[in-house]
Each structure stands twice: as C-alpha cells, then as structure tokens.
Amino acid sequence: MEPILEGPVEVRSHLGPDDERSLADDVLDGLTRPLKELPPKHLYDARGSELFDAICELPEYYQTRTERLILEAHAQDIVRRTGAVELVELGSGSATKTRVLLDAMAAAGTLARYIPVDVSATTVHAVAELFADEYPGLSVFGLVADFERHLERLPEPVGPRLVPFLGGTIGNFPPGSRRRFLRSLGKVLGPDGYLLLGTDLVKDPRVIEAAYNDSAGVTAQFNLNVLHVLNRELGADFDVDAFEHVAFFDREREWIEMRLRATQPQHVRIDALDLEIDFAAREELRTEISAKFTLDGLRADLDAAGLELVELFTDPNELFAVSLARVAG
Numbered sequence: 546m547e548p549i550l551e552g553p554v555e556v557r558s559h560l561g562p563d564d565e566r567s568l569a570d571d572v573l574d575g576l577t578r579p580l581k582e583l584p585p586k587h588l589y590d591a592r593g594s595e596l597f598d599a600i601c602e603l604p605e606y607y608q609t610r611t612e613r614l615i616l617e618a619h620a621q622d623i624v625r626r627t628g629a630v631e632l633v634e635l636g637s638g639s640a641t642k643t644r645v646l647l648d649a650m651a652a653a654g655t656l657a658r659y660i661p662v663d664v665s666a667t668t669v670h671a672v673a674e675l676f677a678d679e680y681p682g683l684s685v686f687g688l689v690a691d692f693e694r695h696l697e698r699l700p701e702p703v704g705p706r707l708v709p710f711l712g713g714t715i716g717n718f719p720p721g722s723r724r725r726f727l728r729s730l731g732k733v734l735g736p737d738g739y740l741l742l743g744t745d746l747v748k749d750p751r752v753i754e755a756a757y758n759d760s761a762g763v764t765a766q767f768n769l770n771v772l773h774v775l776n777r778e779l780g781a782d783f784d785v786d787a788f789e790h791v792a793f794f795d796r797e798r799e800w801i802e803m804r805l806r807a808t809q810p811q812h813v814r815i816d817a818l819d820l821e822i823d824f825a826a827r828e829e830l831r832t833e834i835s836a837k838f839t840l841d842g843l844r845a846d847l848d849a850a851g852l853e854l855v856e857l858f859t860d861p862n863e864l865f866a867v868s869l870a871r872v873a874g
C-alpha cells in the first residue's frame with residue numbers, strides 16, 4: 546500500500562475494505578453466539594478513541610496515572626538497560642505516556658525512530674505528526690493496523706528495539722490467546738529487543754469496578770459507542786438509548802467484563818450482513834474483558850510465551866505493573 550505521508554513522517558494503513566469485512570465477520574460471528582460478544586478493538590473509532598482519552602483523565606481510572614508514575618521513575622533505567630534506539634508501540638492510542646520514554650531516549654542520545662501501531666487511524670496520524678514535530682530528527686513510521694494480524698508488516702529494526710504495550714491492553718485477550726499473542730511478539734522483538742508490558746493488578750474489586758463505572762458516565766458512553774459504529778459501518782439499526790452499560794469484576798476469572806444490556810426486547814437489522822438479531826429484555830452483549838494480574842500469574846504468562854522477565858516495576862500500592870521482558874535465551 547502507498548505511504549500516505551512521506552519524509553521523516555510516514556504513515557501506512559493496512560486497514561481497508563478487507564477490514565470492513567473483518568468488522569462484518571466479527572459481528573456475524575459474535576452476535577450469533579449464545580452469549581453475544583464483540584472484540585474490544587471495535588470500540589476504538591475516532592469517537593471511541595476520544596472517549597478513551599477522557600476515561601484516562603477520570604479520578605476513578607487509576608491505571609493511566611499510576612503507569613505514568615512507574616514509567617517516570619524507571620524510564621532512564623529502562624533505556625540504559627535496553628540500549629533502545631527505536632520504539633514500536635502496540636495499541637499506541639494518543640501515546641501520552643510514551644513521551645516519558647522518548648524523553649529518556651532523547652536524553653541518552655539514542656532516539657532514532659518511533660513506530661506507533663493502532664487500529665485507530667486518527668490517533669496514529671495525530672501522534673505521528675505531533676512527535677515528528679516535537680522531537681527533531683526523529684523518524685516516525687506509523688502503522689494503522691491490527692496488531693493481531695499485521696505485525697509482519699513492521700519494518701526491520703534499525704537497532705535495539707523497545708516494544709511498549711501499555712495501558713493494560715494485554716488484559717483484553719482471554720488467557721490462551723494472551724499467551725499465543727505474547728509468543729508471537731518474539732519475532733517483533735528479535736534477539737536484541739525488549740517488551741515493556743503494562744498490566745493492571747488484582748486488587749480490591751471495589752477499586753477496579755469503580756474504574757469502569759465512573760460517576761461521570763464516560764465509560765458508559767465509550768461502551769455504547771460501539772453500537773454507533775455498527776449502525777454507521779454496517780447499516781445496523783440499534784436503538785442505542787435502549788441499551789445500558791454494565792461492568793463487573795468476575796472474581797473467579799479475575800477480569801472485568803464490560804457488557805451492554807438491552808433494557809427492553811430489541812429486534813435489530815444489520816443491512817450489510819442481511820442479518821436480523823433479537824435481544825430479549827435484559828439480554829447482554831459482552832464488549833470487553835480486561836484481565837487483572839497477580840505477579841505470579843504475570844510471570845507464568847511470560848514464561849509460557851517463551852519470554853524472560855528481566856525486571857518488574859510497580860507502584861508502592863501495587864496497583865499496576867510494568868514488566869521488561871525479552872525472548873528467553
């Protein structure tokens with residue numbers, strides 16, 4: 546595919562008509578199951594990405610500010626240990642915390658390239674242009690892509706590579722796929738690369754549940770937005786006002802579930818799929834899981850994925866963890 550921007554900033558998109566197909570396939574597959582379900586990546590259109598940024602600023606959402614504090618405390622050490630010259634950031638979003646790493650690399654004189662990878666085209670373009678502007682001499686190569694399908698489209702490393710996967714996004718994978726995905730990162734890391742993985746930790750369920758049921762209702766809007774995506778992209782006729790946001794911590798599986806609950810019986814037509822779907826009153830559609838980790842569970846996942854934990858950083862209250870890992874030798 547032709548580059549959209551050229552020069553020190555280049556953005557390539559690997560999401561095209563095939564990916565409208567991918568949304569259609571996910572909807573056909575997910576909404577015809579006994580427990581209706583959609584993969585969380587469809588929450589992030591331009592509006593969804595804006596709402597996620599607003600969530601990150603909420604008082605209840607401790608994850609972002611805690612992860613930023615951990616990065617601020619250890620960025621220099623991370624850069625020194627890894628000798629990283631480039632960042633390949635998975636699910637980069639608006640990359641607000643990434644500056645902490647870029648600043649540490651710039652201060653160490655190693656900063657050469659930044660590669661944001663996200664399904665949200667608006668955020669990849671915005672971040673690519675912003676960072677190319679803010680960091681003179683930085684080469685930026687943005688990928689609008691699905692990190693589950695397009696990692697082989699990454700360019701060859703220009704030197705030791707650090708791969709931040711922040712924001713607890715790894716928690717969106719169920720356990721088996723999580724390990725498979727982490728294993729697939731081995732090729733992206735190569736022999737000299739390091740993964741920097743942000744994970745939310747298991748804690749008092751009231752604290753976790755409050756983060757997904759904020760009093761301003763922003764998470765509810767973020768969750769409901771996926772129905773707008775389906776209405777717009779697939780010609781569906783969901784009555785968005787007839788669904789409500791639900792989020793609860795499943796103590797057995799140690800994950801948050803976000804769901805949309807029909808407040809009354811619904812009949813929905815999805816033109817692009819020529820599909821009719823019924824929701825019973827109070828029937829729920831699962832839109833996201835967000836796994837919370839114990840330190841032992843995290844080590845076991847990395848181990849099972851053929852990754853070696855080099856260092857684990859956390860905050861004094863053990864709310865969140867950032868792990869530095871590499872391919873096991």
Ligand SMILES: C[S@@+](CC[C@H](N)C(=O)[O-])C[C@H]1O[C@@H](n2cnc3c(N)ncnc32)[C@H](O)[C@@H]1O
Nearest residue numbers: 586589636637638663664665690691692711712
């Ligand atoms: C929880 S947000 C985290 C954003 C940012 N890294 C942070 O720490 O604040 C998840 C990000 O991953 C992106 N994302 C989700 N699934 C994706 C996929 N399959 N491929 C690429 N990006 C994805 C979303 O668009 C969103 O920007």
